[in-house]
Amino acid sequence: MLNLLIDKFLEGKGAVITGGASGFGRGVAHAFAEHGADLVLVDINKDLLEETSSDVEKKYGRKVVPIVCDVSKSNQVEAMAKQAAKELDNIFFLFNNAGIATAYGRNICRIKEDDWDKIMAVNLKGQWLVAKAFWRKLKANKFEPIAGKIVCTASIAGMVVDPKIPSYSITKAGVIALTQLLAKTLAPKVTANAIAPGFHVTGIYLNSERDMKITYIDGNVKTPLSRFGTVQDVVNVVLFLASPLSDFITGHVLPVDGGIAEVGVPPHDIHDSIYDDVE
Ligand SMILES: NC(=O)c1ccc[n+]([C@@H]2O[C@H](COP(=O)([O-])OP(=O)(O)OC[C@H]3O[C@@H](n4cnc5c(N)ncnc54)[C@H](O)[C@@H]3O)[C@@H](O)[C@H]2O)c1
Secondary structure, three states: OOOOOOOOOOOOOEEEEEOOOOHHHHHHHHHHHHOOOEEEEEEOOHHHHHHHHHHHHHHHOOOEEEEEOOOOOHHHHHHHHHHHHHHOOOEEEEEEOOOOOOOOOOOOOOOOHHHHHHHHHHHHHHHHHHHHHHHHHHHHOOOOOOOEEEEEEOOHHHHOOOOOOHHHHHHHHHHHHHHHHHHHHHOOOEEEEEEEEOOEOOHHHOOOHHHHHHHHHHOOOOOOOOOOEOHHHHHHHHHHHHOHHHOOOOOOEEEEOOOOOOOOOOHHHOOOHHHOOOO
16 A cells, blocks of 8 residues: 555656745645655746755755746746656646735725736636646656646635635636546546645745734634644645545545535634634
8 A cells, every 4th residue: 555655656757836936836846856756846936946946856866947937928838848848758747836816805896907817817827828738748648547647726715715805716716617627638548636725824925824814814714623724734635646546536626724615614613723812
């Protein structure tokens, strides 16, 4: 039986991680390299990308190729995919993860066209462009029984739309639909699943628990498991999805949210210690 904690089950396989410089992308880069993968890390933030790539390469001794690319620009995505294929001839896994947040608070009737256009371009069009640039490569692998795998980062806001972040919610609902379409289109050779994180301190909250807590409390969010998520919580699920243990799963969205989106427990039934230190 495969041991996800120790086995080098990604040895001989390559992975492309967008948004690889920070947050979930960086966490997955460390975990994948530890489990034997060679990596292409893609990000728009050049300095952070170089820092993360060199940290991962030094720590695990794997090949790590940083490529600066804005995933919302088709010409940059095409050039990035070409370079990635030159560097790695065994790209098995695509973590389609780069994303941005939006200003908190404006409702769907009041958001600005510029904000709408920007977030649609990065969060939704970006994931589509990247999937479009890599599907042939994934499908052409000789790996059995699954030739390649895609995991797209959605959000619980794509499962239960949040009126305070409407355009973000729509992008993430779109990512779930994109994932289902990829799963149907690329089966049986390639699987495609989405993850839906909840509240985790990362770059989209400016790495500040306080900033995240403000939106959590304002939204009257309740987490049945009574803590915030960590980057590691997400990494664990992505490792599972990259492993043979998930070979019969495609087209699904897996919440990694402590139960916010789906458990459906009424808020008054939950003791949520996240609120304890709030005056
Ligand atoms: N942190 C959370 O609680 C949470 C919850 C649900 C979903 N998500 C999603 O997780 C994904 C990863 O975000 P994170 O939380 O790790 O935040 P993060 O800011 O730490 O990481 C996102 C990375 O994407 C990069 N990026 C942004 N725009 C880009 C572009 N146009 N082209 C290429 N790279 C770009 C950023 O530079 C950054 O390194 C995002 O899709 C986000 O929407 C996060």
